[in-house]
Amino acid sequence: MPAIFSHPTADSYPVQVVPNDSNLEINAYDLAASIPEYVWDALRQNPVRTNVVLPLAEKARLHEAKTLDDQQLWLTCVSTTESDSKRVDLVLSFSRNTLGDYPLFIVPTVPFSHLTQQFLVPRLQSLMLAIQKFVPRSRVYSVFAPEPVAELFARLWSDSTGIWHYPEPYYAAQLSFCTQRSFKNRQATTMREGSHYNLRPAIPSDLLAVANLCLEFSQGSEPFVLDWEGAVREAEMLIYNKQVWVHEIQSSSDSSSSESSESESTEIACLVAFTRNTRTTATITKVVTSYNHRGLGCAQRLVRQVCKHLLHTGKQSVALYVAHDNIPAGKVYHKVGFVGLNGLEESIEGVERWSEIGFDRTKVQLGHW
Template sequence: MPSAQEFSVLSFGAKSCPKEVIQALEANPADANVILPFLKKSLEGGSSTMCSSDQVWLFCVSRNNGIVTVDMVLSCTENEMGKYPIFIVPTQPVSRWSPTSLSVRLKALAEALRDSVPQERVYSIFAPDIVVFLFSQLWSDLVGIGINEKPYYAARLLSCATVIPNPLPLPPSATCRLAVTADTTAIAKLCKGFSDESEPFVLGRNEAFKEASLLISKQQVWVYCVSEEITCIAAFTRNTLNMATITKVYTRPSCRGRGYARHLVREVTRHLLRSGRREVVLYVAHNNASAARVYESVGFVEPDPAVEVGHSVKWTEVGFDRNYVDLGHW
């Protein structure tokens, strides 16, 4: 087990990511879904927003007899909709560190983050439970901003590599399809509904319309229609050649309980796997048993830790006192 001293924290820019970092993230793509797709787009020369100087990347490495190992990666980034939370992805099994070794690594990351961004930029942290609770406390102690009593989000990370066949066909009046420009207004209403249930990350009408337009233009959202009326959406916004992440599933409240989301998630997942991805991942909140049943019926399960080395099932987003931070959106 490495000692507390055998590590360092380094930074890199959007165009200069060390290959060791990419390799470490690619070794556990399920956990890395919050960082790896964005990082690859930045390296490939994505939009000016993705490559702006506001993006901060930090990573912790251990050294042992000349061998360098990437321990974890932290990102502070933003997209067209706003600033993301701070994401932290362990790239080694957390069990390899003693509590002291983990604490000093996270403290060093917190200090490097403090030196890189204004403290009001850090409105929340999203990471595996064992990391997020320790890091958020270290950050709070460092900058003097309190932690919200209730986490913004607490969820399990699920993965699907094989879709379970649907025992029931689509109703004759129903269709699942990729969204088109003509769907923008209807999808914006559902994006707004989703955000209204995701306090404090609530969108105004114009912001919801912007989000719908972006999802459609990037071909990242499908719809479930009943007699041509859109009742449900499923979006996938963190994607690489080998993996995709379903990030938003929302059914109009008056249409829930009819199996629409189950049909749509199954079709979207099948489409993503047929397009060449090896797996599709998503998060499901601990308190959302109905959504968990939908995803599990499609084939989503907790990734096998024997395959995903160091995989973390439970993830939480911890927020800080909103009187002292600037909220973003994701």
């Protein structure tokens, strides 16, 4: 597959794009291994917020020795402070998975209070010069970032390229997290009479059931809707990478034979996937319960068990996004221990509003995530 990025030479990275503001420095890296350590340090200082960049970059660096992916790129905006030290302000990434290209991810590595228009405009404008130098405009099909960053980038990008953005975001959500301290380890609830459940990692024999739930989840995630083949590929990837758990329900029913006996049926009612993970943080990226098993507490039961597993196996926090209009999901996650979701808590550092804003699909190449 030909490279979609304009790479000057194989040995030219990092490439510096000098913006008008002499205090700013824009660097581009097509190898994760080329990203300097001070950038990694900035990303790791806030692994919850940087969960859309840090895990993917770490994975890319791990696999670069085996396979060079010429369709990934990272951009950094660094400012020089009064003491002549370098401060990483923003990190952008163009990355991908087996199902397609991810959106343009933008993560700030400064406090949320810094994200004013005065701070962001010169940095985003400088970064956009670099994007247009190395990346086809059609690759920027959407941007996912903290709300003020996404909204301003979308406006500036549309003004610069003439590619308009959709007024309603594809996804508007609250970033939240659960820690060992906030986790609520309640006693397991019981199922309806005649049924019992099993919470476990998915195994290869679960493939079709997991694929069905992946397909169901995507149908509510316009415009990123999978066909059956894509759902199977996603299920295979999740199971192979051990990144998905399932809620299995076993139900007993009377047999129709003349002798009274019972038969047992087993169904996968719910899944929880966690696909962007670092040494200290995991990110839940998919929670879906089948239509036939909603209202039974399956999601809360499985999310709690997955969080318990992750926190007890070395993770310091578990992150997730919950859509603003998905109030029932917010209540479920709050009961598990995710902070800032009950509407009563004071502002919590790290709980932030994020948006994905899409661009004119007649002029861009849609990816998937």
